[in-house]
Amino acid sequence: MPDGGIGAPTKRREDTRFLTGRGKYTDDITPQNTSYCAFARSQVANGKINSIDTSQATKMPGVLAAFTGEDFVEVGSNPAGWLINSRDGEPMKEPKRPVLAHGKVRHVGDAYAAVVAETLEQAMDAVEAIEADIDELDAVVDMASAVADPGTLVHDEIETNICFDWGWIEDNRAATDEAIKNAPHVTTLELVNNRLVPNALEPRASIGEYDPGTGDYKLTTTSQNPHLSRLLVSAFVLGIPENKLTVLAPDVGGGFGSKIYHYGEEALVLAAAKKLGRPVKWTATRTESFLSDAHGRDHVTKIELACEKDGSFIAFRTETLANVGAYLSNFSTATPTFLHGTLMAGNYTVPNVYVNVKAVFTNTAPVDAYRGAGRPEATFSLERVIDKCARELGIDPVEIRRKNFIKKDQYPFATAAGLEYDSGDYDALMDGLEKVADFAGFEARRAASAKEGKLRGLGINSYVEACGIAPSNLVGILGARVGLYDAATVRVNPTGNISVMVGAHSHGQGHETAFPQIVADMLGVDAQTVDIVHGDTSKIPFGMGTYGSRSLAVCGSAVFRATEKVIRKATLIAAHMLEDSPENIEFSDGVFAIKGTNKTVGFGDVALKAYIPHDYPIDAIEPGLEETAFYDPANFTYPSGAYASEVEVDPETGKVTVCSMVALDDFGVVVNPMIVTGQVEGGLAQGIGQALLENGVYDENGQLLSGSFMDYAMPRADDLPSFVVDHSNETRCTHNPIGSKGCGEAGAIGSPPTIVNAVVDALARGGHDVDHIDMPVSPSRVWAAMNP
């Protein structure tokens, strides 16, 4: 086994530069002669643009150009990546999303003009000199009224605020309705999955460049997905040929989904660079991030669970209003549908599932995938209603879940929500949880808390998610407009060190450390001799980016396949060098040998031979040692987990303190357990943030009330307990070569229902009959629930 192969807890090599201030982010890059862009953004949520006058602004010192929506009438618009059909077969409503607002502004922060100047301050001054004549209209904010009383429309041309009214699976609807009607017990719960503002540490930023000598464009941008940006800018928005556009995503300081998508600012800086023949740079202020990054979640759901008196599940049925905001962001239509409805069977053998989702336009920032993307919403609904059901029936919450778990001998298991889970062992996770979280000791801890005047509760959760996004054939049927494979090139350099060009983009996931571990493991070389190249469309073969816990399962599998090809070719060369036939050559630990002999040649010598092909069968084997693979998964991967948390509630103030959080996950094969632990812990922090603190709130006029860190509560270290994270219960993914399932989102999926279940449990044990408290479970909400 070489140093740092699969399974090694290697320290993240990228941290050397991140922790010593040597990271290079988009805003750190300033090409020669850079000019600066600032945007004029709507201060009203809904408004008719009568005129935008930039004449004064363009006379201001240093101003080079000003742009309005008029300048982009002739170009395309930023499309949704998935076409969803409504229950009646009608395709979703897909209003245009222009580079700059034209005709109407549709949310606070909607950009309607931009100025480019010699300095940022000059650009900002000039933005203030733009005269915008905008009539404020009533705002569409509340989803229920947007649907029920469409007197005010976000998009007049579609004559409704409903983007689609989706049923999943429509053929199961009647049976599910019937099952619920006849069920001995039905538990109903209405809940809100609160809107979250992603708040990546690094705000969005973009630099557009244009070379008049060659006609080449370059976009340097904060992207999780540089090839998607290139595709959208090229094929949909500006029409720049893909071969004339390079998209670079250098170090990116967190994305959590918000940087998957193409945004109008990217097109603007490119168009401005072309017009001016100069680099044009824009970096969002924190306020712009709050107002214009794609937000997450924002579902209102009614869920029903029908079961036998013994707790055997018969059916789940949900009705959800999913906010898509003012425009369709790229993944916004997939998130509440195929990343949500398909998971609504959870970890259970429940025979009937029917999901209805109405996606609703509102005069708010676009909503799209955010860490977990649809799956946290599904898990939250399921695991909350299951807890309520258990309480109603007087069944232990662990028991009711175990009774309905898919058992380990039932895989592959086709769920009632249309997926086929390939592997898992939910009972093993729950067994482990009971021990690691010390359920047996809870009563003593509860009594100790009670002595301090605190109500202690224990909450649990089991989840399953769909990662490794995604099998192109399947998602194509479901409405995806792209394939969701990934690609990698493994380039063995003449001296034997290795560059791996990967389509996934690392912005916190540790790819620079983990991907080389795969190659090192397979080739028997030291991982330190392997580097990855990512975030540059001119260098890497292709890619669909990083999101949906897909990087290792999909792109890592492409790395695996490309490395296999390298081994196959190297085996041919080695066979030539060893003067035997390739069938007789075996390769292990970096050495080719004739089977059963001590005749060997090392991988490094083979690599050198490939590049100095003297005495080389040039008619049979090409020189060089570089292979590319595209990997398209056969199925989603299905990570799962069992979580437990204990909380204390201060009955006088309603304040919730998280005392413990235990996360047992099955991620399949773990390549770097240290990185995985970090990913889970980050996810737990985000999940606890959602459960207790974070809330994107608009007032009735569409003003974002929590539009700064003064009102939007991010989790801090002292809001969090010491985590217990365990991913030893692994069942291999059966269909990808590494056996990994994905770990990036798990913590944010499993923790919110765990926390809320624990709070409700604490209140119940304190004698308070509280069914549910919506997130964030803030002190004031807990107090109000206790004092109805």
Added chain:
Amino acid sequence: MYDFDLVLPASVAEAAAAMKADGAQALGGGQTLLPTMKQRLASPEVLVNLSGLSELVGVSSASGTLSVGGATTHAQVASEASDFPGLADLANHIGDPAVRNRGTIGGSLANNDPAACYPAGALGAGATIVTDKREISADDFFVDLFETALEEGEIVTGVNFPIPDVSNYQKFVQPASRFALVGVFVARFGSTVRVAVTGASNGGVFRWSDAEAALSKDFSADAVNGLAIAADDLIADLHGSAEYRAHLIGVLTRRAVQAAS
């Protein structure tokens, strides 16, 4: 941020002179003013920096009074106001270490943020705010939200706190800003008790006279039981209703008395 001129006075007298300029604004630790300027929500033409003035920095105590220079940071008060532990503890829980190492008592009082901690400490202790022109009792100093008795150009040079027999500040944080959602400062001087509440009122920091009367008779947590404060003029926002704040005032007052007893 818009352009501005920065004046670095060598003395309070120079600072006072500089404050006469059009659009002049005193700069303490800048923990509110600078972020506001960065957002282009404030545009002073001249900033007069007080935080470098050594004559405005320091904590001393003599004959029952703790004196704090106007440009003294929260961190310095936290570590040096040991003769008035209730105040030191209050200072030690303002913001985070970065804020405490930059923010000043004069800046906080002059700003009079309705959720700031120092106004509760000053009003609860019955402090005297000293300026370059006069002395103002805390009871007269806090006028309304972000409004004080300070006149144009007037500089807070120091604060004199009568040191109570016992005192305590209870702060229930707003989870995002970690300002006080409600903060209650209780101070007992002999048989006289003062109770000041921050974070809760639409009018800014205020004294809870019913609690003061009850606690002056019987300085025990139970004395506050049954007292209710009207929610009518209290702040309601996404972090808590007026009723919740009214409830917290009672809880925190009891806890402050308990902690001080």
